Amino acid sequence: MLDYRLDEETEALRTTVREFAREVVAPQIGEFYERDEFPTAIVRQMGELGLFGLPFPEEYGGGGGTYFDLCVALEELGRVDSSVAITLEAGVSLGAMPIFRFGSEEQKQRWLPRLCSGQALAAFGLTEAGGGSDAGATRTTARLDGGEWVLNGSKSFITNSGTDLTELVTVTAVTGTRADGSKEISAIAVPSGTPGFVVGKRYSKVGWNASDTRELSFTDVHVPAENLVGERGRGYAQFLSILDEGRIAISALSVGLAQGCVDESVRYAGEREAFGRPIGANQAIQFMIADMEVRASTARLAYYRAAERMLRGEPFKREASIAKLYSSEVAMDNARAATQVHGGYGFMNEYPVGRFYRDAKILEIGEGTSEVQRMLIARDLGVG
């Protein structure tokens, strides 16, 4: 049985998010991007649509949908703008998901309703200046002192950590040493505004300029012992266990960008005239756009396939890596081609493809670089 048609509700969600992206996001996101400004009002509206609660159960204020519903929403947002899409992706996968998967019942009741409604955002503080995916390099520490965790250290590149909506950052920290001498790493929820927790300035980034990315520092930050998220010593393992599904989400976002490049190129090729006819009359342009569509369509199948296995409860690690690797490279290829179709205007920020070009590169880096994905795929095939 092979059937990649979406059910009615997911199709209706896709239509709604597509209309929202075109009517609300597209007309104003360029200005936020230029100003390096987080579009708080747009993100609030995304919350009202229920996007931040999509994969969570209704008992915690979620929409009772699936992770695939989230992916479809990410694709439609990414088709118009990646900054708002990554804000949603990080808000769900990195912000709310660790609380949902590993948090205590009390933590879920306390945090999830506000996170699901988009009234509040949470961030995940894993990466440090000294290393991203290397748990052993974690230098931030947390020690128990009189019923409280006391945190010291710093984190880098943390999405959604300093917006007007941010209320919580879950931080990984060294909480001790194991018998074998390795570091014991745990996850601890730190509410925004806790004394000693300083949110740094926004980074100046090449792309994703309307999303919020910051450096965080912790100096003798005290939080209650019950802010431990999940098991002590399982902080990094917990993170790894939700990494694969995050790759499907990034794949969906990448497909959105790749498809957005097709949309913009089809429009421009029909409008722009050179030598007395639309540039789309030239086979060189037609072939570029056809190739872009082929790449976007096949990349979509890759993430559908990974999501389908995930929803069926089958192993999907390899499929997630394939989808993430392929669609992020497709996004980059399509951004390059779309910019070429647009000629000089493709180099102007006022055209969306300029934004797409700047936003595409990070997709080959974040949530596991292309090299990490190839390594994982080869390892899964028993090579090396």
Place this chain on the structure above:
Amino acid sequence: MNIVVLVKQVPDSGTQRSLDPSDNTVARAGADNVVNEIDEYAIEEALTVKEAQGGEVTVLTVGPASATDAIRKALSMGADKAVHVVDDAIHGSCAIQTSAILAAALQQMEYDLVLTGATSTDGQVAVMPALLAERLGIPQVSGAQKLTVEGSTVKVNRQTDGGYWALEAPLPAIVSTWDTINEPRYPSFKGIMAAKKKPVETKSLADLGIDPSTVGLASATSSVLDFAGRPPKGEGVKVNDEGDGAQKFVEYLASQKIV
């Protein structure tokens, strides 16, 4: 407060639309069919009144089986239930015939306020509210840009070219809305999920007591005899400026009665 919103499914006005050459009716197959854009404002206004005063919002539509998509959109925005009049004999009905069907359906429903968009983007006949007011013997207020319900009175600012008229009518009444009245909400995901559980009642002409021979294309009071696409834009007129360009330009404008 029982509010009924009349919703029509139409081909998306933002896309290429056509008539079916076999009988000159609106071509629905292959078209991107959506809720008539101005009807979305009527739905939003109904939900706003309901949220302020309580009550129930029912969607009423006449259309083919595929019009359930339009109904579901209205339900996902927050309407409570729907009545869908569907019958093959309705195909090709004119506005007067359609008003007889809608009036018969409304007479089987409870309503205090009937809302609908001021026109539809396919037929653009824009007479339905007046036809229904006449058939039902209730007041009509057309072209609302603002609406409030106070007790058993509906107060409406009726949009005009130069401003508005402040009108009021006793309920039950029918009010048509313009796109200046509000900003329709997007369906939330919870709304989308809830919509599939909301009741949709399907009615045939027999259920409404209407003789099928009195409706449909064969007995329509008006029908499309012929149609043609918009002619392609002409080449335009080129004026070579040989020192008298301005003169020739003005002469051209005068010949076209532009100046």
